[in-house]
Amino acid sequence: MKRRTFIKNASISGLGLAVGSSALNCDNNPKSSSTPETKSNTMKTPLKSPIAICTWAFVDANAKAGQALENGKNALDAAIAGVSVEEENLKNTTVGKGGTPDRAGNVTLDACVMDSTGDCGAVVCAENITHVAALAKQVMTETPHVMLAGQGAEEFAYTQGFKKEQLLTEDSKKAWETWKKSPEYKPIINIENHDTIGMLCLDKDGDIAGACTSSGLSYKMKGRVGDSPIIGSGLFIDNAIGGAAATGLGEEIMKTVGSFLIVELMRNGMHPQQACEEAVRRVTSKNPNYKDFQVAYIAINKAGETGAYCIHEGFRYMKYQDGVNHNILSECVVKA
Numbered sequence: 001m002k003r004r005t006f007i008k009n010a011s012i013s014g015l016g017l018a019v020g021s022s023a024l025n026c027d028n029n030p031k032s033s034s035t036p037e038t039k040s041n042t043m044k045t046p047l048k049s050p051i052a053i054c055t056w057a058f059v060d061a062n063a064k065a066g067q068a069l070e071n072g073k074n075a076l077d078a079a080i081a082g083v084s085v086e087e088e089n090l091k092n093t094t095v096g097k098g099g100t101p102d103r104a105g106n107v108t109l110d111a112c113v114m115d116s117t118g119d120c121g122a123v124v125c126a127e128n129i130t131h132v133a134a135l136a137k138q139v140m141t142e143t144p145h146v147m148l149a150g151q152g153a154e155e156f157a158y159t160q161g162f163k164k165e166q167l168l169t170e171d172s173k174k175a176w177e178t179w180k181k182s183p184e185y186k187p188i189i190n191i192e193n194h195d196t197i198g199m200l201c202l203d204k205d206g207d208i209a210g211a212c213t214s215s216g217l218s219y220k221m222k223g224r225v226g227d228s229p230i231i232g233s234g235l236f237i238d239n240a241i242g243g244a245a246a247t248g249l250g251e252e253i254m255k256t257v258g259s260f261l262i263v264e265l266m267r268n269g270m271h272p273q274q275a276c277e278e279a280v281r282r283v284t285s286k287n288p289n290y291k292d293f294q295v296a297y298i299a300i301n302k303a304g305e306t307g308a309y310c311i312h313e314g315f316r317y318m319k320y321q322d323g324v325n326h327n328i329l330s331e332c333v334v335k336a
Helices: 003-012 059-070 075-087 132-142 150-159 170-181 250-256 258-267 272-286
Strands: 035-037 051-055 109-114 120-126 147-149 197-202 208-214 235-238 242-248 295-301 306-312 316-321 324-329 331-334
Touching: 051 059, 051 075, 051 242, 051 295, 059 075, 059 197, 059 316, 059 324, 075 109, 075 132, 075 197, 075 208, 109 132, 109 235, 120 132, 120 150, 132 150, 132 208, 147 150, 197 242, 197 295, 208 235, 208 242, 235 258, 242 250, 242 258, 242 272, 250 258, 250 272, 258 272, 258 295, 272 295, 272 306, 272 331
Parallel strands: 035 324, 120 147, 306 331
Antiparallel strands: 051 197, 051 316, 109 120, 109 208, 197 208, 235 242, 242 295, 295 306, 316 324
């Protein structure tokens, strides 16, 4: 039963679902090679000009989203199309198929999506399904729920036509077996276990939506879930204001509900750049060990202005507009 049908039927039957938009919902190859830039300063653009931005230097993924927007796709479908590039990229060990497994050798994936209406969907600890961002959209549109987990998410995927796939590649398996010989869990800044892809899109109608997908931290404890599938932490959208997405150590991002915080700061008048900087400051001010991990944010507002900020130097984000894919180096707290 589709969510909207469920809500309608429940209301008619007297279940008293008198809720607002924020109660039931969660508030539905480039033309040019990537162009390096040095700072994530203000990048003003005309209202309603299609824009795609994503965490890290995922050139092909962001180009696909940008081109989808130029071809008339809505913001959510463009974002899902973009992140799917990395979900099926076997060389990316932090997203989708080929992702690094947990300590037990199982690849589990997390993802969420949020659309311009404030509707959202998420899956956590999903196994054997590559395109979990697309699956999160199905949770949003085809169920009365926001989040499905583990076996339930996998079983639902098969009812929606997703195919069962082995996510653990030979390369990832070999790396895991090597790790087991001297197992130690220590986050590595800007390497391997932090390269979540979060993507934000502004379409031709001026609507904003986003997606976030990840295989989580390398060799995490079985059942661990980070910020990536958590609405408000890994991703948040308010179509009247803007959107934000996160990457880095999920445990720290969740403590300050970083993506929601950024959107609220923009609501109160902050530019996306300022909002990202303040969100990072919230993390560093609460944890004296902030030099031991990375946290990074990207954001876009309704006017198409963007921003990014991080703890450690080296984080980049992509911005696609007018056929050009900009590779932008974020400003940071800790410089090398």
